[in-house]
Amino acid sequence: MAIVAGVTVLGVTGIAEIAPGDDLVDLILAAVGDGGLADGDILAVTSKIVSKAEGRVVAAADREQAITDETVRVVASREYPGGVTRIVENRQGLVMAAAGVDSSNTPDGTVLLLPVDPDASARELCVGLRAATGVRIGVVISDTSGRAWREGQTDIAIGAAGVRVFDDLRGTTDAHGRPLLVTLPAVGDEIAAAADLVKGKTSGMPVAIIRGLGHLVADLDGAGARSLQRPAERDLFWQGSAEARAAGRSEGYDEGYRDGYDEGYREGPEATTDASPE
């Protein structure tokens, strides 16, 4: 028998519908109960309840306008019957379909925007929960995101505090003594994904506790989930393929036209006649 204790993901139930101004620290503590949190626990909190507590529910007769308002940069778009899918970089720096604007699980005529600064939201939660419980925990705020090249969605970390979002293996060596240069596990995203496996099983479960990853729990001055975002200038996929192709085509056309015009002008009909009279 060589099965060793690993990681447990526990669901937290009993958190009612959140309204603007609700104190998530109080509500989470009430739900987990006295002694419900232990040193080294990481709380994965769905961004939905953070947004709702922060009053990020806005009236939106036009969901498309809300997406436009949250958009910093359109990365790609594609028409489908009945609409347009827009993959954009949003104000939080996240590349997501519909800018992370969510119109499911919100009252009719409203949409839910992501927290203004998810790392700050995570920090506030983490500080409050640590102060109230006296235990050293970490917080990850998760949201659902599509991916390039893969079907379906996974949850990713959009905010984090008190937890390392990378398990930095650089500087360590493999089993043959060679340095592991490349591997940088994005454990923040893996924690969000693991939590979704539990949260997704039941509706109305916006918080999960991940127990067994105490080595990732850290001080509050860490980098946060923003560090999981690759800046566009370092991304090989900063622009959709069709958009990049169209931009290149337009640039190339202008350049080709100028070159072609010059050449054609020089070789115009009379010029040719001049060059070979009779």
Place this chain on the structure above:
Amino acid sequence: MAIVAGVTVLGVTGIAEIAPGDDLVDLILAAVGDGGLADGDILAVTSKIVSKAEGRVVAAADREQAITDETVRVVASREYPGGVTRIVENRQGLVMAAAGVDSSNTPDGTVLLLPVDPDASARELCVGLRAATGVRIGVVISDTSGRAWREGQTDIAIGAAGVRVFDDLRGTTDAHGRPLLVTLPAVGDEIAAAADLVKGKTSGMPVAIIRGLGHLVADLDGAGARSLQRPAERDLFWQGSAEARAAGRSEGYDEGYRDGYDEGYREGPEATTDASPE
């Protein structure tokens, strides 16, 4: 107290270095021990040991050549000091850096290729483990992969059998009774990510047991992890931004040159003189 039982990820230790021809069913069963597997368990197995058992370790004086051989289509590439990063679609249909060719944790002068057909490998494992134990389990074969827009890597499912890789919520409704049209959680990838949280904690832990997701365990005739791959023709990021831009530029240049030439030819110097003699 409203913490509910969720999902447990258990590490399996005691699996020694794998050699070509090793029987993974036997080795895994020996490691987990009698009664170590229960109905509804999902085994996450790192592709490394599957590749090794299948003899996919090849001598490679030139790692670059091995990558080229595994490549079906170059998606993007970028030079860095000392080499070139190539993101490619490999023979398995996966878009990955270096085609999934791994030169860490292999003997010097060799590289590890991915299993030829990871879904088939998962199926063989699943059939063998179910037959030997009499319990209904699922198998996910995982590998580490980079992502567009996100730093670091997560584990994803590259093979699966006896387990649903999507938790299809389409057709269900949200809390307000509206259909959830879009959400299609890629639970296969989330399982691989959750397992990596445990496997990554300790070296030499190539297998993890995910317990508590029995609702995802399924018959053997399911779609497999191949269904997690979005075909290039449906992908907005099927080609790197720089590559798409260069291709567009070249097309546009040719077209612009032709148009410019025709226009310049018509407006050539003598043509202009002819049009306004004296």
